[in-house]
Amino acid sequence: MSTLHPELARILLSEADIQARVNELAAAISSAYAPDDHLYLVGILKGAFIFLADLARRITLPHTVDFMAVSSYGKGARSGEVRLVMDVREPIEGKHVIIVEDIVDSGQTLSYLYKTLASRGPASLRTCTFVRKERDNLEVPVHYLGFNIPDVWVVGYGLDYADKHRTLPYIAELKPEVYQQKV
Ligand code: PRP
Numbered sequence: 798m799s800t801l802h803p804e805l806a807r808i809l810l811s812e813a814d815i816q817a818r819v820n821e822l823a824a825a826i827s828s829a830y831a832p833d834d835h836l837y838l839v840g841i842l843k844g845a846f847i848f849l850a851d852l853a854r855r856i857t858l859p860h861t862v863d864f865m866a867v868s869s870y871g872k873g874a875r876s877g878e879v880r881l882v883m884d885v886r887e888p889i890e891g892k893h894v895i896i897v898e899d900i901v902d903s904g905q906t907l908s909y910l911y912k913t914l915a916s917r918g919p920a921s922l923r924t925c926t927f928v929r930k931e932r933d934n935l936e937v938p939v940h941y942l943g944f945n946i947p948d949v950w951v952v953g954y955g956l957d958y959a960d961k962h963r964t965l966p967y968i969a970e971l972k973p974e975v976y977q978q979k980v
Pocket residue numbers: 841842843844845868869898899900901902903904905906907957
């Protein structure tokens with residue numbers, strides 16, 4: 798195995814762990830709807846693009862892939878302070894929508910997206926996130942979850958630090974001194 802990048806403390810989820818869990822999530826989603834239901838998968842840019850690519854290719858139901866992008870006014874901002882940067886391409890009314898995220902941290906992004914899409918009258922609306930920080934104050938339902946992770950800065954499998962490490966095939970913990978020196 799190649800040497801870990803010096804900014805990384807340890808691998809939290811290996812590539813094999815990740816791929817096995819994606820298979821399980823795709824199987825769970827594929828069996829949770831009627832066989833002729835058409836899913837509308839909405840990946841949240843940028844972080845979800847890798848997870849969505851893996852997940853969508855393993856879902857056996859017919860599906861459409863679309864994307865949204867949001868920006869938040871800084872981490873720790875009050876709930877609701879999220880701005881829509883790019884919307885889905887089609888109306889979602891009457892569709893079986895699944896929001897696909899890489900990570901839920903404070904939950905404010907997913908909460909905003911859930912409320913926004915729920916107001917448009919989808920046939921169903923579920924959420925799927927690959928990792929979730931262990932918190933007990935999440936207001937938004939997470940229907941499909943890959944892993945709970947500790948409250949540390951994680952990178953890889955779509956997750957970044959200043960746009961670095963996003964395409965690593967595993968999820969690793971960033972050394973605290975890497976981000977602490979920048980604040
Ligand atoms: C990350 C992640 C989620 C959000 C979760 O996006 O992809 O969308 O933060 O955080 P929250 O639960 O505290 O709202 P980020 O803003 O880092 O943008 P990126 O995906 O483009 O890197």
